[in-house]
Amino acid sequence: MSRRGGCDNLQSWKERFVQLMEKHKPQDKWVLDSSTDLSATDLPSGWYKYEQSHLFARFECSYCSKKWKSIQVVIHFHMHLDKRRWSQSQGQVKMRIFRQKCQKCKNAKYEMPVFSEEAVEKLLQNLTLKILKKCYGESSKSNQFFKPVAEEEVEGPHDRRNCEACQEGMCEAVSLYVRMCQATQWEEKQKILGFLLVVLMIFLFFCAASLLACKLFLPFCSFNQCSWLQSFPVTNIIIKLSAGLNL
Ligand SMILES: [Zn+2]
Ligand SMILES: [Zn+2]
Numbered sequence: 001m002s003r004r005g006g007c008d009n010l011q012s013w014k015e016r017f018v019q020l021m022e023k024h025k026p027q028d029k030w031v032l033d034s035s036t037d038l039s040a041t042d043l044p045s046g047w048y049k050y051e052q053s054h055l056f057a058r059f060e061c062s063y064c065s066k067k068w069k070s071i072q073v074v075i076h077f078h079m080h081l082d083k084r085r086w087s088q089s090q091g092q093v094k095m096r097i098f099r100q101k102c103q104k105c106k107n108a109k110y111e112m113p114v115f116s117e118e119a120v121e122k123l124l125q126n127l128t129l130k131i132l133k134k135c136y137g138e139s140s141k142s143n144q145f146f147k148p149v150a151e152e153e154v155e156g157p158h159d160r161r162n163c164e165a166c167q168e169g170m171c172e173a174v175s176l177y178v179r180m181c182q183a184t185q186w187e188e189k190q191k192i193l194g195f196l197l198v199v200l201m202i203f204l205f206f207c208a209a210s211l212l213a214c215k216l217f218l219p220f221c222s223f224n225q226c227s228w229l230q231s232f233p234v235t236n237i238i239i240k241l242s243a244g245l246n247l
Contacts, residue, residue, distance in 0.1 A: 010034050013095075013120060020128045021091065025136070028081070030091035038076055038096035040170055048134040050077040052123055053171075054148045057113030061102035071150045072158045073113045074098045074165040077127055081135040091135065093127070098165035110164050122146035211238055 014032045021030035043049055055073040060066070075097050082090040099110035115123070126145050132138040160166035229235040 013124065016120070017093070017124050017127065020124055021131070024128060024132060025091075028089040028091055030093070030131075032093045032095060034095050034097065036096065038078060038094055040076060040168075043078060044080075047078050047080045048130075050079065050127065050130045050134070051075070051170075052077075052126060052148070055113075055115070055123065056119065056148060056150050056152075056154070057115045059100050059102075059111045059113055061105055061108060061111060063105045063108060064102060066102050066104050068100075068103075069152055069154045070100060070113070070158070070163075071148070071154045072163065072165075072171060073100075073115075074170055075123065076170070077130075079127075079131055079135060081131075091131070093131070098163070098168075098170060100159070100164065101162035103159060103162055108162070116151060119149070119151070207234070207238055210235075211242060 013034075017032040018030060021028070040049070051074065053074045054071060055075065056069070056071050057073045059068050059070065075095060077096075078094045080092050082092075084090070097112060099112055101110050102108040123146070129140045129144055133140050158166070158171075160171065163171060165171040226239075230239060
């Protein structure tokens with residue numbers, strides 16, 4: 001299988017990306033640059049963020065030559081189109097590929113993942129679709145995006161200690177609250193808030209259901225005076241609320 005992906009081969013990523021953008025927007029000029037210090041929190045206005053995660057890639061330690069595979073590789077893209085009416089519009093993408101370290105070596109350095117040629121093609125096509133949507137307002141369906149594929153079986157859990165994305169709180173493991181604070185775009189915040197709202201609704205439903213159960217199944221125990229229920233802060237609040245509402 002042909003491979004692309006380490007620092008040496010980023011040139012082929014850049015060339016393929018330019019080809020893809022030229023196919024869709026021949027009148028505009030797009031460039032792709034890689035960076036190792038792209039910040040997820042620092043997004044200038046007029047820029048859009050796009051993340052591809054759960055990507056499969058291979059790694060090799062430059063000290064001991066140990067090889068490993070991962071299905072938790074993350075790439076961040078920041079994209080911007082400088083629209084010009086009378087001259088060629090300029091588009092720019094900054095890309096950060098999160099790296100991983102060898103488990104065996106004590107002073108291992110972060111290694112760049114190596115992706116298969118097929119994986120690079122798919123992730124650049126996904127990036128192109130996202131740019132057409134965000135920067136040109138063109139609609140795209142979620143089924144047009146390629147889903148990441150595990151090309152080989154990966155053994156063991158994700159090694160968070162040696163994953164650059166995990167160390168910087170960019171991996172999936174990071175809590176929803178942290179992600180919401182880091183979210184710079186309203187669309188992203190809305191998704192997380194929606195999820196938290198559903199969790200709150202389920203919680204309130206269970207509170208109401210347990211209140212009803214108390215009323216129905218404990219006819220001989222007035223739950224308003226039940227000291228056991230009052231000992232829990234949540235049920236105590238419910239009791240006080242129901243007393244106020246004359247339930
Ligand atoms: Zn090593
Ligand atoms: Zn990770």
